[in-house]
Amino acid sequence: DTEVTQTPKHLVMGMTNKKSLKCEQHMGHRAMYWYKQKAKKPPELMFVYSYEKLSINESVPSRFSPECPNSSLLNLHLHALQPEDSALYLCASSHKGGTNEKLFFGSGTQLSVL
Amino acid sequence: SQQGEEDPQALSIQEGENATMNCSYKTSINNLQWYRQNSGRGLVHLILIRSNEREKHSGRLRVTLDTSKKSSSLLITASRAADTASYFCATVTSGSARQLTFGSGTQLTVLP
Numbered sequence: 001d002t003e004v005t006q007t008p009k010h011l012v013m014g015m016t017n018k019k020s021l022k023c024e025q026h027m028g029h030r031a032m033y034w035y036k037q038k039a040k041k042p043p044e045l046m047f048v049y050s051y052e053k054l055s056i057n058e059s060v061p062s063r064f065s066p067e068c069p070n071s072s073l074l075n076l077h078l079h080a081l082q083p084e085d086s087a088l089y090l091c092a093s094s095h096k097g098g099t100n101e102k103l104f105f106g107s108g109t110q111l112s113v114l
Numbered sequence: 115s116q117q118g119e120e121d122p123q124a125l126s127i128q129e130g131e132n133a134t135m136n137c138s139y140k141t142s143i144n145n146l147q148w149y150r151q152n153s154g155r156g157l158v159h160l161i162l163i164r165s166n167e168r169e170k171h172s173g174r175l176r177v178t179l180d181t182s183k184k185s186s187s188l189l190i191t192a193s194r195a196a197d198t199a200s201y202f203c204a205t206v207t208s209g210s211a212r213q214l215t216f217g218s219g220t221q222l223t224v225l226p
Binding site: 004006040041043044045048056088092099100102103104105106107108110 | 213
């Protein structure tokens with residue numbers, strides 16, 4: 001199984017809502033990532049988890065709260081988002097987070113904030 | 115800020131032709147990777163070239179790396195309509211771990 005599964009595929013939420021994005025992989029990877037991608041732009045790194053510990057937070061606003069319950073799961077909790085947070089949110093994983101590893105990406109969650 | 119800038123931003127070719135995309139970056143790297151993204155989907159890893167390598171092949175893909183010019187190119191030979199996608203270079207800078215930074219991307223359209 002070389003898949004990274006993200007749910008939901010699409011999400012529409014209001015600015016007062018609380019929602020969560022979920023990501024799952026069963027490749028035994030120990031590094032997991034959240035990227036944000038606006039239309040016609042490259043993905044931008046948000047968070048990196050290594051061995052279930054948050055290792056990188058790219059100065060992301062606190063309305064985005066990541067969680068890694070175990071080595072296979074990664075969540076992104078959303079609260080009080082702004083319309084400009086509308087984007088494609090991509091989860092990825094890699095073997096151990098080493099610098100010469102390729103990333104495996106999920107298909108993403110297309111988020112619209114109204 | 116983006117580490118890599120890609121050229122051209124958009125490329126349209128006929129099926130069967132070759133497509134060449136270029137990537138320039140700013141700082142020293144450990145490796146350079148190329149990814150493909152179909153519209154609204156996740157990225158798929160294509161190829162990784164290490165900083166001590168100059169050329170690498172994978173099927174119809176050929177990647178070159180010139181560290182003196184801080185540039186890389188991706189050549190897709192005998193293109194197919196299914197190659198229509200966005201192509202991104204991505205670099206891991208020397209001295210930082212686990213931070214893959216993507217270039218601006220090239221939108222390739224292969225016309226049947």
